[in-house]
Amino acid sequence: MISLSEANQRSIARFRRKLSTAMVLVVSAITIFALYLAQRNATATATRDLQQNFQTELSGLHKVQELRHAALVERCRALAEKPRIHAALEDNALDLLYPSAKDELRDLMEGEAPTAQQEAGSLHARFYRFLDSNGAVLPPPNPKDVGELSAQAEAQLSLKQLPDTKQIGYIGENTDAAEETVHEIVVAPIFSTGTGNVISALIVGFKPFELSGKGTGAGMASGIWANNRLYLPSLSKERRAALGIEMEKAVANSNSAQSNFVVTLNAVPQLLFYRRVNPGSPFPQAYEVCVYPLADSMAQLHRLRWQIGGAGMLLLVGGFVASHFVARRFAIPVQKLALVSEKNRARRRRADIALVSTRKKLRRSARYSADASHQLKSPVTVLRAGLEGLLARDDFKPDVYEELSGLLHQTHRLTGVIEDLLLLARMDAGHLQLDSEPVNLSQLIEEWLDDLGALPDSPEVKIEKEFPPGLYVAGERQYTSLIVQNLLENARKYNRPDGLIRVNAHKNGNEIVLTIGNTGSPIGQHAQAHVFDRFHRGGTVTNISGHGLGLNLARDLARLHGGDLRLICSENDWTEFEVCFVSSPKTANRSSQNT
Amino acid sequence: MGYHLISIITMRRLAGFTTVAALLPISVLAQATVEGRVGLTKSHPAPVVAQRYEIVTRGGVLSTQPPLAVVYLDGSFRKPSSQPTKQIAQKDLAFVPPLLPVQVGTRVEFPNLDDTYHSIFSYSPAKRFDLGRYRPEERPIPSEVFNIPGLVTLRCDIHEHMRGLILVLDTPYFVVTDADGRFRLSGLPFGRYTLKAWVDSKTTREQPVELKSGVTSHVDFP
Numbered sequence: 001m002i003s004l005s006e007a008n009q010r011s012i013a014r015f016r017r018k019l020s021t022a023m024v025l026v027v028s029a030i031t032i033f034a035l036y037l038a039q040r041n042a043t044a045t046a047t048r049d050l051q052q053n054f055q056t057e058l059s060g061l062h063k064v065q066e067l068r069h070a071a072l073v074e075r076c077r078a079l080a081e082k083p084r085i086h087a088a089l090e091d092n093a094l095d096l097l098y099p100s101a102k103d104e105l106r107d108l109m110e111g112e113a114p115t116a117q118q119e120a121g122s123l124h125a126r127f128y129r130f131l132d133s134n135g136a137v138l139p140p141p142n143p144k145d146v147g148e149l150s151a152q153a154e155a156q157l158s159l160k161q162l163p164d165t166k167q168i169g170y171i172g173e174n175t176d177a178a179e180e181t182v183h184e185i186v187v188a189p190i191f192s193t194g195t196g197n198v199i200s201a202l203i204v205g206f207k208p209f210e211l212s213g214k215g216t217g218a219g220m221a222s223g224i225w226a227n228n229r230l231y232l233p234s235l236s237k238e239r240r241a242a243l244g245i246e247m248e249k250a251v252a253n254s255n256s257a258q259s260n261f262v263v264t265l266n267a268v269p270q271l272l273f274y275r276r277v278n279p280g281s282p283f284p285q286a287y288e289v290c291v292y293p294l295a296d297s298m299a300q301l302h303r304l305r306w307q308i309g310g311a312g313m314l315l316l317v318g319g320f321v322a323s324h325f326v327a328r329r330f331a332i333p334v335q336k337l338a339l340v341s342e343k344n345r346a347r348r349r350r351a352d353i354a355l356v357s358t359r360k361k362l363r364r365s366a367r368y369s370a371d372a373s374h375q376l377k378s379p380v381t382v383l384r385a386g387l388e389g390l391l392a393r394d395d396f397k398p399d400v401y402e403e404l405s406g407l408l409h410q411t412h413r414l415t416g417v418i419e420d421l422l423l424l425a426r427m428d429a430g431h432l433q434l435d436s437e438p439v440n441l442s443q444l445i446e447e448w449l450d451d452l453g454a455l456p457d458s459p460e461v462k463i464e465k466e467f468p469p470g471l472y473v474a475g476e477r478q479y480t481s482l483i484v485q486n487l488l489e490n491a492r493k494y495n496r497p498d499g500l501i502r503v504n505a506h507k508n509g510n511e512i513v514l515t516i517g518n519t520g521s522p523i524g525q526h527a528q529a530h531v532f533d534r535f536h537r538g539g540t541v542t543n544i545s546g547h548g549l550g551l552n553l554a555r556d557l558a559r560l561h562g563g564d565l566r567l568i569c570s571e572n573d574w575t576e577f578e579v580c581f582v583s584s585p586k587t588a589n590r591s592s593q594n595t
Numbered sequence: 596m597g598y599h600l601i602s603i604i605t606m607r608r609l610a611g612f613t614t615v616a617a618l619l620p621i622s623v624l625a626q627a628t629v630e631g632r633v634g635l636t637k638s639h640p641a642p643v644v645a646q647r648y649e650i651v652t653r654g655g656v657l658s659t660q661p662p663l664a665v666v667y668l669d670g671s672f673r674k675p676s677s678q679p680t681k682q683i684a685q686k687d688l689a690f691v692p693p694l695l696p697v698q699v700g701t702r703v704e705f706p707n708l709d710d711t712y713h714s715i716f717s718y719s720p721a722k723r724f725d726l727g728r729y730r731p732e733e734r735p736i737p738s739e740v741f742n743i744p745g746l747v748t749l750r751c752d753i754h755e756h757m758r759g760l761i762l763v764l765d766t767p768y769f770v771v772t773d774a775d776g777r778f779r780l781s782g783l784p785f786g787r788y789t790l791k792a793w794v795d796s797k798t799t800r801e802q803p804v805e806l807k808s809g810v811t812s813h814v815d816f817p
Contacts, residue, residue, distance in 0.1 A: 083755040084716070090655075091748055093718035194652035 008338050015334060020327035027319030035312040042308060046301045054271060054292050057220050061290065065209050069186075071123055072206060073166050076188035079104055080202050086193060089200050097130055098140045101202075108204065109147065124206070126183055130190075131201040135159035138200075147205065149173065157185070159282050162198040164189050169283025170208065170226035182224050182231035184208040185283070210234070220293075225251070225274065226286035235291070239265050247274065247289060262294065269294040362428060369425030373418045380418065384411040420549040424534070427556050434560065438472040438584040439480045441512060445503060448481075448488050452501075461495045461518075467505035473512050473581035475561040480581070483557050483565070484514075486550040487577055491518035494575065502576075511563065512583050517576035523567070531567055554579070627806035628781035631814040633792045635662040635776040650693045650758035657748065657760060658795035664816070665696045665762055665793040666778045667769030669801070675767065680704055680738070683749070683759055685713045690749055690759030696769045696793075697741055697761060704738040707731040714752035721745025721763055728753070746796055762793055776816075792816040 079085065084100035087093065102109070108125040127147025130138040136158050140146040149157075153173040167187040174180055183205040190200040210222050210233065223232025230244040246263045251274075258275035271292040278286050387408045391401065426432045449463060473480060491501045499519035506513060523531055530536045532555050535548040555565040563580040570576070651660040678701045684691045686708040697703060707713050707729060715737070716725040721744065726737040741747065741763045749759035762769075772778040772792075780790075783806050790804040800816045 081755060083750045083752050084718070086755070087716070087718040087748070087750050091718040092720060093723070096718055096723075192655065194655035194657075 005342065008342065012331060012335050012338060016327050016331040019330055020324055023323030023327060024320055027323050028316060031312055031316045031319060034315070035308060038308050038312075039305065042304045043301065046297060046304065050271070050294070050297045053297075054220075054273070057292070058273060058290060061220075061222060065288075068123075068209055069168070072186050072204070073188070075108070075123060076186045076202055076204050077166065079204075080188040080190045085190065085202075089190060090192060090194065094138065095141070097138065098142075098146060101128065101130070102145050105204075109145075125204045126207060127205040129154070129157055129203045131157070131159060131162060131187075131203065133162065133199050135162050135201075137203075149205075153183070156283075157203055159187075159201075161282070162189060162201050163187055163282060164198050167281045167283065168278045169281050170224050170231075170278070170286040171205075171283070172227050172229055172231065180229065180231060182208055182226060182229075184224075220290055222288065222290045224277075224286055225289045227284050230289060232289060232291070243272065243289070243291065246272065247287070250274065251285075251287065265291075269298060366425045366429035366431075369421055369428070373422040373425065376414070376418050380411055380414050384408060384415075387411060417549065420553055424549065424553055424556065427560065432560065434476050434479075436474050436476060436561075438586055439475050439477045440586075441471045441473045441480070441484075441505060441514065441581065442467055442469045444477075444481055444484050445488075445505065445514075448484050449503070452488055452492055460497060461492060461499045461501055464500060464502040465504075467503065467514075468507075470586060471505055471507060471512050472584045472586040473561075474584035475581065479557045479561070483554045483579060486554040487516045487579065490550060490577075491516050491575075494518065495520045496573075507583055510583055512581045513578060514581070515568065515576055515578045517568075517574060519573050520575060522570040522572065522575055528567060528570060532565075626808045627783040627785045628779065628811040629668075629783060629790060629804055629806065629814055630777070630779040630811060631666075631816070633664040633666060633772050633776040633778065633794065633800070633816040635664060635772070635794070648693050649689055650760055652758070656795050656797045657746075657758070659694050659760075661774055662776075662794070663694055663774070664772045664776060664778075665694065665764075665769055666772060666780060666816075667696065667764050667766050667791055667793070668780065668783055668804075669789040669791045670766060672766055672768070672784075674698075674700065678702065682706060682736075683761070684708045685715070685751070685757070688754050688757060690757060692771075693758070694760045694762065694771065696764055696771065698767050698769075699744055699763055699765055700740065700742055701763075702738050702740045703761060704736040706736045707733065712753055713757075715749055716752055717747050717749055719745070719747045722747045722761075760796075781811075790814050 079101070082100070082104050084104065085097065088095075088097040088100050105125065105128055108123060109128070125147070127149055129140065129146065129149075132138050137154055143149075150173055153171055156171040166189070169185045169187065170182050171185060172180055172182050184207065185203050185205045188202045188204075189198045190202060191197065192199045208224050208231070210224075221232060221234040223230060223235075225231075225244075225247050228244075228248060230240050230247055232240055232243065235243065242265060243263065246261075250259065250261060250272075257279060258273070260271060260273040263270050263272050271294055273290040273292070274287040276285060277288045387404055390396075391404050391408065396404075423432070445465070445467065449465065452463070488501070488503075495501065495518050501519075502515075502517045504515045527536070532551050534552045536552075551565070558565040558579050558581070562582045565577060565579045568576045568578045648663070649660055650657055675698075678698060680702045681695060681697055682704045683695050684706045688709060688711075691708075695703065705713075705715050705726060708731060710731060712728045712730060714726065714728045717723060722739065722741050724739045726739070729737055741761060744763045744765050747761040747763060749757075749761065751757040768780060768783055770778050770780050785806045785808045787803065787805050790802045792800045792802075794800060802814050802816060804812055804814050806812060
């Protein structure tokens with residue numbers, strides 16, 4: 001069991017920490033962003049709701065006001081068309097004007113003044129006056145009948161010129177030192193039936209419509225701003241004065257007919273809306289003023305903010321916990337990976353060591369083979385030279401020559417073995433470099449088959465061959481030739497008398513397959529597995545020359561050329577080998593050289 | 596259309612009747628006659644068959660439409676002991692006749708011939724009165740005596756467009772011209788007088804005339 005090293009454990013802990021931190025950061029960022037969005041959304045919604053509430057109340061108020069105005073104006077217009085009033089004005093009977101009007105305006109002037117609740121539906125008038133053709137007030141014979149007014153207020157009724165359309169104005173009056181009242185006046189021009197000119201005007205004064213604050217759900221209060229004074233009876237005098245200053249500033253700075261802004265009265269924010277109510281009137285500019293306390297909506301917004309903040313905190317904590325767990329969960333596979341890689345590293349280290357030692361052994365063994373071959377070559381050459389020298393003499397008995405000739409043949413065999421060993425040693429050491437070229441395999445086989453008959457001690461065998469001419473393989477001619485030679489020689493050597501050798505070659509895709517089969521006793525089942533081992537010889541056929549390196553060398557060479565050598569079968573008087581070569585496209589100059 | 600014709604006929608008959616009635620008591624003493632034509636402004640050049648007479652105010656001036664004039668002999672004459680009662684009816688939301696000359700002291704009745712309320716009043720300096728609302732079957736017929744010479748504008752409090760004129764004159768000799776402005780005033784006392792023609796509330800033309808017994812003088816008001 002491999003355990004993690006301390007360094008690895010540290011780095012895994014570091015990874016976990018980093019992952020956790022990153023996730024916390026991401027969670028925090030997302031939460032903060034979501035909070036920001038929610039907050040903004042909530043604020044926008046609250047503002048919109050507030051605006052809607054305000055607008056709803058305001059439009060309700062305006063509707064009532066408009067209805068009342070329309071009723072007042074219509075009433076005044078109807079009065080101005082009364083025949084008695086016209087008769088008094090046109091038939092030179094001004095003394096009858098106010099008495100006639102008193103009769104006509106009885107419904108407006110008489111009766112109790114309405115209470116605040118009834119006011120919206122009431123058309124109760126406070127006073128009425130007529131203007132003469134110059135715009136001056138026609139003095140009433142009995143002021144009590146027409147509603148008493150202070151001289152200051154009455155002076156405000158006079159106009160420089162009679163208007164030819166209905167007009168609305170607001171005039172203030174100090175009824176006593178403490179309280180100020182404002183009158184809403186409707187001026188209806190009276191046209192002469194003869195000339196069509198304005199000959200007079202009827203002025204009727206009413207109490208302005210106002211919201212008391214009790215009747216409205218949100219506590220909206222309304223009043224009138226005229227003559228640089230604010231008339232808003234539902235507010236205390238101090239608040240009124242403070243609002244008046246704000247209104248004065250707003251009206252001075254902006255020329256717009258209506259606007260709104262937020263003012264703070266006694267630390268309570270209020271939304272103040274104002275609207276010009278008598279544009280184009282010959283009377284001083286007047287504004288309707290509505291004050292809407294924002295305390296409730298502010299408190300609501302505050303509460304909402306706290307709720308959102310709390311939810312955000314919960315979300316954040318949840319996110320932290322979740323990210324901690326997720327980081328731990330993510331670290332587990334990493335830990336496993338680290339463990340696996342540790343194991344792999346240990347295994348690789350061992351394999352590397354083994355590889356190095358194997359390489360050393362191989363190199364030593366190759367060097368040994370090479371050294372041995374070289375060391376053997378020279379004495380064999382000396383031996384062969386000595387034997388050839390003895391054969392050249394003529395003073396021995398004939399049986400000595402026979403013996404000498406046998407010994408010389410053995411030195412030739414020895415040379416073959418040494419050369420094969422040398423080649424194998426070079427291959428093992430990886431020193432053999434191939435100079436690959438297209439080799440005409442068909443031609444090569446033909447040549448070796450020709451040579452086959454010339455070999456000594458060969459049984460008479462029949463040869464069957466089946467291959468197309470001009471099969472080219474990629475390789476070095478010397479070694480390709482060695483492979484073919486080895487296989488053909490074996491086929492002849494291990495054949496029986498009157499046997500058969502069959503040579504087939506064909507192209508199969510990108511490779512050339514050569515099969516060489518021969519009759520003769522097969523290789524034993526056990527020996528088949530070791531047929532390609534070095535120095536292995538079929539134990540049953542001891543009288544056949546060979547040194548047990550041929551097949552091993554042929555297979556190594558075939559593999560070196562990118563092909564292979566296999567024993568296909570060896571049973572029932574038939575042994576067959578198959579060798580694969582890499583096919584090569586024939587090139588003109590090479591083929592001409594080889595043929 | 597139909598009632599227009601009727602109104603014209605009614606008006607003409609009434610006018611004729613007025614003239615005849617005014618002249619009857621003094622026909623024995625006075626034998627002079629004056630006739631002529633008052634030049635009336637033709638506001639409608641095209642002849643209108645069924646023109647309804649009404650009082651119009653144009654630039655603050657009251658007159659009849661189509662124009663009619665009242666021709667009367669100015670001067671001081673003795674008052675008759677009794678005056679016949681005259682009538683101005685309210686018919687089809689209009690005063691019929693729209694213009695009525697009466698001698699000072701004449702009682703004028705205002706019968707309501709419509710089937711709706713009327714409320715006749717006048718704020719004119721020559722006569723202020725207010726009959727209040729009354730229905731057609733109101734009896735006695737609401738009436739007023741006109742004692743001060745001058746022009747009295749009649750109005751209805753309910754129907755603001757209704758206008759009527761009563762020209763209260765000192766003289767018993769007066770006549771309403773026809774639509775062409777022609778008039779004939781007979782049974783007049785002889786002597787030098789001023790013949791006046793009331794054309795509208797602001798215009799009264801006058802011509803000196805010398806009346807001789809049995810002679811028909813001819814006076815035109817251009």
